[in-house]
Amino acid sequence: xxxxxxxxxxxxxxxxxxxxxxxxxxxxxxxxxxxxxxxxxxxxxxxxxxxxxxxxxxxxxxxxxxxxxxxxxxxxxxxxxxxxxxxxxxxxxxxxxxxxxxxxxxx
Amino acid sequence: xxxxxxxxxxxxxxxxxxxxxxxxxxxxxxxxxxxxxxxxxxxxxxxxxxxxxxxxxxxxxxxxxxxxxxxxxxxxxxxxxxxxxxxxxxxxxxxxxxxxxxxxxxxxxxxxxxxxxxxxxxxxx
Numbered sequence: 001x002x003x004x005x006x007x008x009x010x011x012x013x014x015x016x017x018x019x020x021x022x023x024x025x026x027x028x029x030x031x032x033x034x035x036x037x038x039x040x041x042x043x044x045x046x047x048x049x050x051x052x053x054x055x056x057x058x059x060x061x062x063x064x065x066x067x068x069x070x071x072x073x074x075x076x077x078x079x080x081x082x083x084x085x086x087x088x089x090x091x092x093x094x095x096x097x098x099x100x101x102x103x104x105x106x107x
Numbered sequence: 108x109x110x111x112x113x114x115x116x117x118x119x120x121x122x123x124x125x126x127x128x129x130x131x132x133x134x135x136x137x138x139x140x141x142x143x144x145x146x147x148x149x150x151x152x153x154x155x156x157x158x159x160x161x162x163x164x165x166x167x168x169x170x171x172x173x174x175x176x177x178x179x180x181x182x183x184x185x186x187x188x189x190x191x192x193x194x195x196x197x198x199x200x201x202x203x204x205x206x207x208x209x210x211x212x213x214x215x216x217x218x219x220x221x222x223x224x225x226x227x228x229x230x231x232x
Contacts, residue, residue, distance in 0.1 A: 034218035036152075043202050043222035044144075044152065079203060089150055089214045095168050098152045 002026050002090050012107040013078055021073045021102045023088035028068045032092040035064055035073045038101075039084045044105035047086075048073065078104075109133035111141075111223035118229045119193050122222060127226045129186040129203035136160050136184035138201050140206035142219055143188045145199040156184065156203075161210040193230045198224040 003026040013019050023033065031051040036044040046055045048064035051071055061076040075082055084107050088099040114128040129141060142157035156167035158177040165177050176189045186203055204219035 036219075038152075042203075043225055044219075045222070046218050046220045047109070049207070055218075055220060088219070089154070091151075091218070094166065096154050096216065101151050 001095055002029070002093050002097055003013040004063050004088055004090055004099040006086075006088060006102045007058045008102060009100065010105060013107045015078050015080060017078045019078060019104065021086055021088075021104075023066075023071045023073070023090075023099050025069045025071075025090055027093070029090045030070075032090060033064075033066070033071050033076045034089045034091065035062075036087045037082075037084045038087065038090065044087065067069060073074050109205075109221050110220055111199075111205065111224045113136050113203060113223040116227040116229070118231065121193055121195065121230055121232055123230075124189060124191040125193060125228050126187055126189040127201050127203075127228070129188070129223050131184045131186065131205070134205075135209075136179075137181050138209040138211065140204050140210070140216075141177070141179060141186040142204050144202045144204060145220070146202070147196070147199045150199075155188070157216070158205050159210065159214075160186065190228075193228075195230050198228065198230045200227050202226075 005024045007022045033051045035048040038044040049057050052064045063074045085103045086099045087101050112130045117125050125146050133192040137160045140159045143155040158165045175189050179186045201222045203223040205221040207217045207220045
C-alpha cells in the first residue's frame, strides 16, 4: 500500500497567516491526490482534486500543488473558519489511502 | 440541492451484522459512484470501498474483503453498506460520499464531493 505522510501533524497559526501543509507519498502518484477539510463532528469536505484543481465553491485562498511524491496545500490568508483538520488522499493505486491528518489550531 | 442522508446510529454485538443506508437526492443517481469511508473514534479516515450506481461494479478494501457488501438501488436512489462479523474495532462513524467524476466521463476516481452526515456504529457486548 502507498503510505501517505503529512507534516506537520499539528500547526498553530493566526488569522491572516499564510500556511502550508505537506503530504508525501511512498511512491509516485502523478497528480492523483485530493485534499479534504474536516471539522469536529462533521463530514469531510473536498477542497482540491487532481493535486491542484479547486473544487467548486471552495474559496480561492486555498490552493494545491505538487507532482509525484510531494504535494502541498496552501491557505493564503487564514480565516476563522479554516481551523480544522486537513487530510490528503492518494488515488493513484488501490487501496486509496489517506494521510494521518494535520490539525490546524488557533495560535 | 445535492445531498446524501444516512440512516441512524446502530449498536451491535460482536459477530452481528449492520446495514447502513444512504439516500441520494438532487442529482442523477445512476451517473455517479458511492463510496464508504469510516473513522474510528479520534482516528483518521479509511476508505472502505465504493460501488458504481451506473453498473453495480464494486471495489473493496482488502482488509474488509469477505465481510463487506456495497449495493445500490436505482429505483429508490439509495446506496447500502453491509458489514458482517462485527468486531469492537469496527466501532466508527461511517460516511457515504459521492465519487467524482460522473460515469460518463470515464471510470475514474478523482475524489468525493458530497458526503452524508455520518452514521455511528458501536460494537459492544
